[in-house]
Amino acid sequence: MLQQERHNKILDLLSQLGRVYATELSVTLQVSEDTIRRDLKQLDDAKLLRRVHGGALPLQQEFDEYRERHEEVDPLKKRVALAAIPFIKENQTILLDSGTTCLQLAMNLPTHFNFTVVTPSPLVATKLIHHNNIELILLGGKIFKPAVMALGATTNAMLRKIHFDACFLGICALHPNKGLSINNLDEAETLATIIEQSEQVIALGSSLKLGKMATHKVCDSNKLDLLVTDSNSDQHILNLLKEKGLQIEICAD
Amino acid sequence: MLQQERHNKILDLLSQLGRVYATELSVTLQVSEDTIRRDLKQLDDAKLLRRVHGGALPLQQEFDEYRERHEEVDPLKKRVALAAIPFIKENQTILLDSGTTCLQLAMNLPTHFNFTVVTPSPLVATKLIHHNNIELILLGGKIFKPAVMALGATTNAMLRKIHFDACFLGICALHPNKGLSINNLDEAETLATIIEQSEQVIALGSSLKLGKMATHKVCDSNKLDLLVTDSNSDQHILNLLKEKGLQIEICAD
DNA sequence: TTATTTCTTGCTTGTTTATGCCCGATTTGG
DNA sequence: CCAAATCGGGCATAAACAAGCAAGAAATAA
Numbered sequence: 001m002l003q004q005e006r007h008n009k010i011l012d013l014l015s016q017l018g019r020v021y022a023t024e025l026s027v028t029l030q031v032s033e034d035t036i037r038r039d040l041k042q043l044d045d046a047k048l049l050r051r052v053h054g055g056a057l058p059l060q061q062e063f064d065e066y067r068e069r070h071e072e073v074d075p076l077k078k079r080v081a082l083a084a085i086p087f088i089k090e091n092q093t094i095l096l097d098s099g100t101t102c103l104q105l106a107m108n109l110p111t112h113f114n115f116t117v118v119t120p121s122p123l124v125a126t127k128l129i130h131h132n133n134i135e136l137i138l139l140g141g142k143i144f145k146p147a148v149m150a151l152g153a154t155t156n157a158m159l160r161k162i163h164f165d166a167c168f169l170g171i172c173a174l175h176p177n178k179g180l181s182i183n184n185l186d187e188a189e190t191l192a193t194i195i196e197q198s199e200q201v202i203a204l205g206s207s208l209k210l211g212k213m214a215t216h217k218v219c220d221s222n223k224l225d226l227l228v229t230d231s232n233s234d235q236h237i238l239n240l241l242k243e244k245g246l247q248i249e250i251c252a253d
Numbered sequence: 254m255l256q257q258e259r260h261n262k263i264l265d266l267l268s269q270l271g272r273v274y275a276t277e278l279s280v281t282l283q284v285s286e287d288t289i290r291r292d293l294k295q296l297d298d299a300k301l302l303r304r305v306h307g308g309a310l311p312l313q314q315e316f317d318e319y320r321e322r323h324e325e326v327d328p329l330k331k332r333v334a335l336a337a338i339p340f341i342k343e344n345q346t347i348l349l350d351s352g353t354t355c356l357q358l359a360m361n362l363p364t365h366f367n368f369t370v371v372t373p374s375p376l377v378a379t380k381l382i383h384h385n386n387i388e389l390i391l392l393g394g395k396i397f398k399p400a401v402m403a404l405g406a407t408t409n410a411m412l413r414k415i416h417f418d419a420c421f422l423g424i425c426a427l428h429p430n431k432g433l434s435i436n437n438l439d440e441a442e443t444l445a446t447i448i449e450q451s452e453q454v455i456a457l458g459s460s461l462k463l464g465k466m467a468t469h470k471v472c473d474s475n476k477l478d479l480l481v482t483d484s485n486s487d488q489h490i491l492n493l494l495k496e497k498g499l500q501i502e503i504c505a506d
Numbered sequence: 507t508t509a510t511t512t513c514t515t516g517c518t519t520g521t522t523t524a525t526g527c528c529c530g531a532t533t534t535g536g
Numbered sequence: 537c538c539a540a541a542t543c544g545g546g547c548a549t550a551a552a553c554a555a556g557c558a559a560g561a562a563a564t565a566a
Contacts, residue, residue, distance in 0.1 A: 002274070002308050003524070004305040004310055005271075005272050005310065008310075023541090023542090031525075032525070034526060035524080038525085053533060054533095085269070122382075123375075129396070130398075135395065137393070137394065138391065138393050139391075140392045142391075143382070145382060145389070148382055150391045158407065256513090284516085285515070287516065287517080287554095288514080290552085290553070306523065306524070
């Protein structure tokens with residue numbers, strides 16, 4: 001593991017746990033405590049954390065940064081998102097859904113080839129503004145605030161004019177027999193429209209979402225082509241989904 | 254294998270694995286470590302990755318965080334924005350343009366009554382997500398990155414279906430005789446469409462923008478109803494604008 | 507075609523960096 | 537206070553590095 005890579009991991013762990021111990025880190029990262037101590041010293045010098053006896057603490061954050069950090073960075077969602085990246089190919093047009101998992105995906109998109117991203121989420125769009133190699137298209141419509149995305153008739157009309165090579169959806173509930181579902185009717189309709197317009201449907205969701213059901217059905221599970229999830233998934237459910245024709249991708253732990 | 258080909262492979266591997274090691278690459282790609290080192294150096298120079306001891310890491314990330322942190326609020330623009338707020342009335346539908354001045358306006362909108370905000374800017378939309386009393390509508394279309402806004406035929410078509418009580422535009426250049434102008438053609442067309450759909454046109458711009466001209470004309474200055482600017486404005490220009498029928502609002506110092 | 511130039515690559519050399527280990531000093535928690 | 541954990545600095549070593557050189561490939565000119 002590279003030194004920088006280790007530094008990033010340490011900062012990741014720090015922001016997740018709120019504190020890190022030197023001994024613990026040396027075990028997790030498979031290096032000596034001396035190295036960890038040097039790492040922590042460097043990170044402290046770089047003002048990226050505050051060194052204390054036995055480990056390190058996060059720096060005092062600014063107000064909105066604090067809020068931003070606190071709002072998200074579920075490590076599980078990030079891992080699922082990262083596992084989905086290889087399915088994006090050069091010159092494709094893909095749709096990125098709203099939701100924290102897709103936001104993670106957006107923040108880690110490949111930078112070295114060109115493709116087009118369409119999104120109903122102003123948040124996702126904002127994250128991609130500085131990404132030079134993508135063409136970015138925003139879906140218009142009334143913003144449904146709980147999901148931070150454009151929804152409804154206008155959005156659906158615009159969607160029907162676009163054909164996607166793939167769509168990436170952060171799922172709310174997926175049941176082998178009952179299909180994909182969600183708790184808001186308009187959202188369900190927009191998702192259904194997205195799926196109709198997509199060559200390949202890629203669902204992202206932690207194991208917690210599998211076998212669950214929500215109020216409004218979006219589509220049958222066989223409409224999905226690929227599910228990216230984590231290793232805690234119920235094997236029985238996965239097998240049922242495989243029978244429905246889904247390819248399953250398990251993210252790294 | 255060609256050099257270029259190798260570079261692409263390296264970037265591929267990097268985006269898949271999240272990191273690459275020089276030694277590992279020299280084995281995989283069947284070249285000496287020196288060559289790999291030179292490759293990595295070139296790719297780093299080209300800003301396609303970040304070289305570190307032992308290998309390389311993806312670039313990207315921290316970019317928007319960095320940007321946001323260093324995005325200083327121009328106090329002048331903020332004052333101009335604040336002076337425009339009283340012109341928003343209850344139950345109106347207003348359009349908020351892209352640009353830093355309108356972003357300031359967005360962050361200071363009244364919270365005690367209801368109205369509708371339409372915007373082509375994902376940045377403005379993001380700032381308004383947590384604002385409970387407004388209905389938020391996003392304009393769709395291809396994002397023009399330099400201006401961070403949706404532009405073009407799709408955007409204009411969507412605009413033509415909406416009637417605004419007022420639009421708030423951050424202006425680039427306003428000349429009494431030559432009218433309102435801007436440096437991008439598509440942006441000019443979209444602005445013109447916005448103005449056509451608006452009952453009242455409110456222009457926000459510091460004194461620096463007055464008497465100036467840019468490449469593409471948007472409209473004559475008499476199409477504007479109100480100009481909000483600062484006290485350093487050239488009195489002569491202001492008089493000419495008043496003759497054209499504009500109301501002038503000078504912000505506090 | 508041949509000659510010349512430019513690029514690319516691998517090798518050699520000496521240098522720098524990252525890491526683990528050791529040991530005396532410091533801090534921590536009873 | 538003590539004992540254990542943690543720390544800091546010095547040292548050794550192996551890996552990674554930068555720079556220069558020469559051979560061969562590719563591009564260009566004659």
